[in-house]
Amino acid sequence: MSTAAHSAAGGPLARLSDALWRSPRLLLAILLGPPLLWLGVIYLGSLFALLLQSFFSIDHFTGMVVREFTLRTYAELFTPANFDIIVRTVTMAACVTLASAIIGFPIAYYAARYARGRWRAAFYLGIMMPLWSSYLVKVYAWKLILAKEGILNWALDGIHLQWVLDAYLSLPVVGGNSLSVSPTGTFIVFVYVWMPFMILPMQAALERVPVSMLEASGDLGAQPGQTFRHVLFPLALPGVVAGSIFTFSLTLGDYIIPQIIGTSRLFIGQAVYQHQGVAGNIPLAAAFAVVPILIMGLYLWGAKRMGAFNAL
Amino acid sequence: MPAVSFDKVSRHFGSVRAVDGVDLDIGEGEFFAMLGPSGSGKTTCLRLIAGFERPTAGDIRLFGDSVRDLPPYRRQVNTVFQDYALFPHLNVRDNVGYGLMIAGRPRAERDREVAAALEMVRLGGYGQRKPSELSGGQRQRVALARALVNRPRVLLLDEPLGALDLKLREQMQEELKSLQRQLGITFVFVTHDQGEALSMADRIAVFNEGRIQQVGTPEDVYFRPDVPFVADFVGSSNVLPAALVETLTGRRQPAAIRPERLRLGSGSGGALSAQVTGLSFLGLTTRVTLKAGDTRLTALLPQDAPRPAEGDTVSLEWAPSDLHLMRGSA
Numbered sequence: 001m002s003t004a005a006h007s008a009a010g011g012p013l014a015r016l017s018d019a020l021w022r023s024p025r026l027l028l029a030i031l032l033g034p035p036l037l038w039l040g041v042i043y044l045g046s047l048f049a050l051l052l053q054s055f056f057s058i059d060h061f062t063g064m065v066v067r068e069f070t071l072r073t074y075a076e077l078f079t080p081a082n083f084d085i086i087v088r089t090v091t092m093a094a095c096v097t098l099a100s101a102i103i104g105f106p107i108a109y110y111a112a113r114y115a116r117g118r119w120r121a122a123f124y125l126g127i128m129m130p131l132w133s134s135y136l137v138k139v140y141a142w143k144l145i146l147a148k149e150g151i152l153n154w155a156l157d158g159i160h161l162q163w164v165l166d167a168y169l170s171l172p173v174v175g176g177n178s179l180s181v182s183p184t185g186t187f188i189v190f191v192y193v194w195m196p197f198m199i200l201p202m203q204a205a206l207e208r209v210p211v212s213m214l215e216a217s218g219d220l221g222a223q224p225g226q227t228f229r230h231v232l233f234p235l236a237l238p239g240v241v242a243g244s245i246f247t248f249s250l251t252l253g254d255y256i257i258p259q260i261i262g263t264s265r266l267f268i269g270q271a272v273y274q275h276q277g278v279a280g281n282i283p284l285a286a287a288f289a290v291v292p293i294l295i296m297g298l299y300l301w302g303a304k305r306m307g308a309f310n311a312l
Numbered sequence: 313m314p315a316v317s318f319d320k321v322s323r324h325f326g327s328v329r330a331v332d333g334v335d336l337d338i339g340e341g342e343f344f345a346m347l348g349p350s351g352s353g354k355t356t357c358l359r360l361i362a363g364f365e366r367p368t369a370g371d372i373r374l375f376g377d378s379v380r381d382l383p384p385y386r387r388q389v390n391t392v393f394q395d396y397a398l399f400p401h402l403n404v405r406d407n408v409g410y411g412l413m414i415a416g417r418p419r420a421e422r423d424r425e426v427a428a429a430l431e432m433v434r435l436g437g438y439g440q441r442k443p444s445e446l447s448g449g450q451r452q453r454v455a456l457a458r459a460l461v462n463r464p465r466v467l468l469l470d471e472p473l474g475a476l477d478l479k480l481r482e483q484m485q486e487e488l489k490s491l492q493r494q495l496g497i498t499f500v501f502v503t504h505d506q507g508e509a510l511s512m513a514d515r516i517a518v519f520n521e522g523r524i525q526q527v528g529t530p531e532d533v534y535f536r537p538d539v540p541f542v543a544d545f546v547g548s549s550n551v552l553p554a555a556l557v558e559t560l561t562g563r564r565q566p567a568a569i570r571p572e573r574l575r576l577g578s579g580s581g582g583a584l585s586a587q588v589t590g591l592s593f594l595g596l597t598t599r600v601t602l603k604a605g606d607t608r609l610t611a612l613l614p615q616d617a618p619r620p621a622e623g624d625t626v627s628l629e630w631a632p633s634d635l636h637l638m639r640g641s642a
Contacts, residue, residue: 212397215362216391217410219362219364219384219389220390221385
């Protein structure tokens, strides 16, 4: 039997392990290098290139990009037609975010507080399953549900409530010929598609709120509504903000849902798509693409100022 | 009129009888301990008083009024939680002032009361700190101030000293006791530490398996246990089974005898002969573990007493008055 206090050095792999153990920084560099390279060069690089493009402009006669620094392209964003697109998209994103938070909160709360064992598995399955199927498939499925000849109309007709939907669709701004070509339809599908991204971070945040915290609030005289306002919501806020970053930015950037379901009025994503494709106006497309980044930056700054991350 | 009274209260979780037919009166101004091992139902009883649990059967009264259907926020009791449950997003001042804020008291009055409460727990000047910036002992004081500032008629404490280290624990025991004397309100605290219960409480209820085994003063439960469980859990007493006691006294009842009252003689002159299975040095005393037939016993010997060796056969002697007969069938 060996009396040495250590085992003998093994093959080359073991020697490599030993070497890495002796220089942890090298290990860190090996592990972090490739992803940082990817993030830094490819992702941030292209973002920077985009930003650069937005300061160029297009010569409307030749259709060529003029590579000179100008703010003219940004000024173009404020023409009524373009500004309308921005307002429409931001309004939609805000509505989708708010609705996702309101609908998602009870679900997330239930999952965090009460769901155990099999119910917990069912919850995760229910939330995640829509993410497994193709996004296009889901959107087209919704088109079939919401279309004039679709299942929703058929069902409402069956229970003689068709008139409720018709009355709603005759409203200005939100209505349309049928749900599938109305802003309401776009809204419904956005809320459906992005909902998991709102629920999961909220659930994670709620899970970290100990039950005793809520009991303490009640113990000190707070009714459930007061406990929600003064304790539960502030503690869940980082999760709500994280979720809203997803729903807000995903809605701001999406160009497929409004293409398939909704009116012919454009969203930012569609504008970017058209300007860089058919119209060949890369600078304007880039300027449009900067808008969501700017809005998200402002949103996060505002959330931080309002103390959304104090509970972190 | 008792401050808290349990009237045949049960709380079942599915098939688990966490609390099973508890009858108990806690007097006004009493420092009352609920003592028992984990899972014995003591914490559930505390939660029943606070209103976090509802009884499956029976009724709970606070100062004579049934609170069966009263939610926690309508009860004039406040709780110091085991994990303190301080609100991490609020500073110390707002934590302590939470109850007053909910009650709609004006800011100036609130600030005054909060300052006084923090002064009382010797944390004056800590109002602007966040709970995360405090030590365990300081958090505990904040939790105490947060409960007491509302002037509850009953203060509930769930393992209040469990998370503190030994020195701090002894200091807080003293402070809690003097605070209770000074305020004169009823304190009900839950603990699994018999030493804590014995040193702090006016009266103790010993819990096991959802039932109260004995209620009494610290001297009662320590020297005069009713049942073998109390003898063993509270006093670490020797329990002699009924069959053995019958051969000694002629009465078929289990009995308890305190380890420090056992005397060791050589030979077989005593009431019982036993074999020494272990010795450990405790400072003031030496603990001797013994085996008499199937019964394991412990004796505490003063340092000047002659010490046996492991494996020796010794005879055990005691004064007849030291053998305390109990009910039960262990």
